[in-house]
Each structure stands twice: as C-alpha cells, then as structure tokens.
Amino acid sequence: MSSVRTILGVTVRTPAKVNLELRVGPLRDHGYHDLSTVFHAVDLTDNVTVSEAGDWGCTVVGPYADNVPTDASNLAVQAARMVYERYGFTGTAHITIDKSIPVAGGMAGGSADGAAALVGVDALLDAGLSKQELQSLAAELGSDVPFALFGGTALGSGRGEQLAPILTQGRTEWVFALRHEGLSTPAVYAECDRLRGTAPVSTPEPSQSLMAALRAGDVHGIARCLRNDLQDAAFSLMPDLEQTLDLGLDNGALGGIVSGSGPTVAFLCAGRADALELMVVLAASKSCDEVVRATGPAHGAHVVHDVRMS
Numbered sequence: 001m002s003s004v005r006t007i008l009g010v011t012v013r014t015p016a017k018v019n020l021e022l023r024v025g026p027l028r029d030h031g032y033h034d035l036s037t038v039f040h041a042v043d044l045t046d047n048v049t050v051s052e053a054g055d056w057g058c059t060v061v062g063p064y065a066d067n068v069p070t071d072a073s074n075l076a077v078q079a080a081r082m083v084y085e086r087y088g089f090t091g092t093a094h095i096t097i098d099k100s101i102p103v104a105g106g107m108a109g110g111s112a113d114g115a116a117a118l119v120g121v122d123a124l125l126d127a128g129l130s131k132q133e134l135q136s137l138a139a140e141l142g143s144d145v146p147f148a149l150f151g152g153t154a155l156g157s158g159r160g161e162q163l164a165p166i167l168t169q170g171r172t173e174w175v176f177a178l179r180h181e182g183l184s185t186p187a188v189y190a191e192c193d194r195l196r197g198t199a200p201v202s203t204p205e206p207s208q209s210l211m212a213a214l215r216a217g218d219v220h221g222i223a224r225c226l227r228n229d230l231q232d233a234a235f236s237l238m239p240d241l242e243q244t245l246d247l248g249l250d251n252g253a254l255g256g257i258v259s260g261s262g263p264t265v266a267f268l269c270a271g272r273a274d275a276l277e278l279m280v281v282l283a284a285s286k287s288c289d290e291v292v293r294a295t296g297p298a299h300g301a302h303v304v305h306d307v308r309m310s
C-alpha cells in the first residue's frame with residue numbers, strides 16, 4: 001500500500017480597516033497614545049494559509065508581496081510562533097500570505113495577517129483557544145491586531161486594542177487612493193506630537209453623532225463625521241495627499257479621510273456608480289499610484305478553507 005504524506009493546511013481570510021474616526025489623546029509613558037477610534041473592516045482582504053512544515057517559513061504572493069518581510073519580523077510568523085510557544089506545541093509551520101491589502105498604507109494589513117495566523121494555527125493544531133485568549137495574544141502583537149479578529153465596526157480605546165462592537169445598518173462603499181511609498185506609523189504619531197507642541201491634549205472621546213449615523217445607516221451622516229487626528233501629520237510628511245483628498249471631495253465623494261496613519265486616502269461614496277466614477281477620475285489624475293474599491297463592513301479573520309494537500 002502506498003503511503004501518501006498528507007500536509008494539513010488552513011486558509012484564513014482577513015480584512016483591511018479604515019478608521020472612521022481616529023481621536024488621538026496624550027502620549028503615555030509606555031510610548032503609546034490614548035485613542036478613541038471607530039474601526040471599520042472592509043472587504044479588501046489577505047488570505048493567510050498556515051500549513052504543517054518541517055521548519056518555520058514564510059512565502060508572500062500577490063499584488064503587494066514585494067514589500068512584505070518573510071523573516072521572523074513578519075507579523076503572521078510572530079503570531080504563529082507565539083501560539084506554538086505559549087501553548088507548548090512542538091513542530092513548525094509554513095505561512096503563505098496572498099497579499100491584496102496595500103502595505104504600510106494605514107489599512108493594517110500586517111495586523112490583519114497576524115490575526116489570521118492566530119486563527120489559522122488555532123484551527124490547524126485544534127488548540128481550542130477561547131476568543132479572550134486570541135484577543136489577548138492579538139493585543140500583544142500590536143494595537144490594531146485585535147480588531148482584525150473582531151471585524152465589522154467597533155469602538156477601540158486604550159491604545160486601540162480594547163474593543164466594543166458598534167451596531168450599524170447598511171453597507172458602505174469606499175474608494176481608496178493608494179501610494180506606493182508608505183508612511184511609518186511611529187513616524188506619523190511622532191509628527192502629530194511635534195505639530196501639537198506643548199499644548200495640553202484632552203482625553204479622546206467618541207463622537208455621538210457618528211454613533212447615531214452608524215446606527216441609522218445614514219451614510220451622509222457618517223461622511224460628515226469622518227475625522228482623523230493623524231491627518232495633519234500625514235499631510236505634513238506627504239504634502240501631496242491634501243490635493244488627493246480635495247480631488248476626491250470635488251468629484252462626488254460624500255466624505256474623505258486619510259486612512260489611519262496614511263498615506264492611503266479613503267473616500268466614502270453614496271453608491272457603487274459614484275465609486276466607479278470617482279475611481280476613473282482619480283486614476284486619470286495621477287494624484288495617486290493606484291485606486292481600489294471596497295465595501296464595508298467585512299467579517300473579521302475567519303477560516304475559508306481547511307485544505308489537505310498530498
């Protein structure tokens with residue numbers, strides 16, 4: 001009888017995010033700023049496959065593969081190793097990332113892959129980790145990682161890792177104006193501090209108008225409430241972004257905002273037709289390197305294939 005070695009692999013789909021609101025409070029002694037943020041997951045996704053392997057390894061494929069590290073600094077590798085080590089599993093795994101989330105764009109693609117690897121390893125090893133255990137490992141990996149597990153729309157506080165779900169109705173239509181050159185998250189926070197100087201910074205609180213608009217599915221209301229306290233810092237480091245934002249607002253977007261620490265500029269549109277028209281204008285303008293469309297809210301990291309490869 002021929003014996004065929006079966007390799008187990010689990011594929012997890014994981015979403016990008018846009019911060020509908022990002023209020024940045026004071027810098028604390030631990031090096032992070034207090035935040036009040038409304039995370040919104042969109043269906044621009046990476047697929048992360050975790051497979052049994054003889055050694056640790058990572059392969060990245062897809063449109064944005066070039067800018068992603070494949071060594072131990074990759075957040076998905078860190079996440080996978082963390083589960084093996086913390087829970088005493090022997091063995092090693094190979095991570096394959098099919099990357100469709102822009103890199104260093106303020107859309108938390110690395111965090112999304114970290115969350116996906118946690119879910120993938122949990123399934124592969126049949127580890128049975130609770131939601132709380134996964135959330136706690138995620139928070140150790142990075143401030144944005146817990147939200148990628150959560151998905152949907154959620155209020156983030158602390159450094160962004162403490163989450164509460166927000167009730168929403170309806171769907172959102174987005175156009176994202178991308179840049180090939182990324183912005184470093186720590187550099188943007190540091191620029192925000194520099195611009196603020198010594199002025200006192202108040203404790204950040206969520207906007208009740210945004211909560212009401214989300215509850216009602218009022219896309220015009222959501223558009224009016226978009227706010228990002230890191231936007232001026234992103235403009236300061238990459239001044240062209242302001243023109244990209246103005247161009248979108250002049251061409252049919254209901255609202256626009258720099259996504260997280262940038263440099264992606266996110267435009268909220270009334271519907272699909274408006275989104276497609278805006279994509280054409282932005283692509284023709286050369287005020288960005290690439291334009292993509294997505295809708296929200298999207299699911300958090302979840303298993304899409306339980307693959308058996310022989």
Ligand SMILES: C[C@@](CO)(OP(=O)(O)O)[C@H](O)COP(=O)(O)OP(=O)(O)OC[C@H]1O[C@@H](n2ccc(N)nc2=O)[C@H](O)[C@@H]1O
Pocket residue numbers: 019022031032033034035037105106107108109111141142143144145158159160185186189259260261262
């Ligand atoms: C700005 C945001 C908005 O959602 O997203 P991105 O634009 O990066 O996607 C996040 O706050 C990014 O979260 P994340 O990318 O997970 O950051 P971490 O790895 O935890 O921290 C990287 C660095 O960012 C700064 N940082 C991060 C979070 C926070 N609340 N205050 C901070 O000052 C710190 O300098 C920290 O060393």
Ligand SMILES: Nc1ncnc2c1ncn2[C@@H]1O[C@H](COP(=O)(O)OP(=O)(O)O)[C@@H](O)[C@H]1O
Pocket residue numbers: 067068069073074075076097102103104105106107108109110111113114182183185260261262
């Ligand atoms: N799996 C990953 N995917 C993308 N970037 C990663 C990954 N793991 C580590 N990184 C590093 O994280 C940095 C930030 O990437 P990313 O999470 O895409 O952006 P942002 O922090 O702007 O949301 C990248 O420049 C890269 O060096």
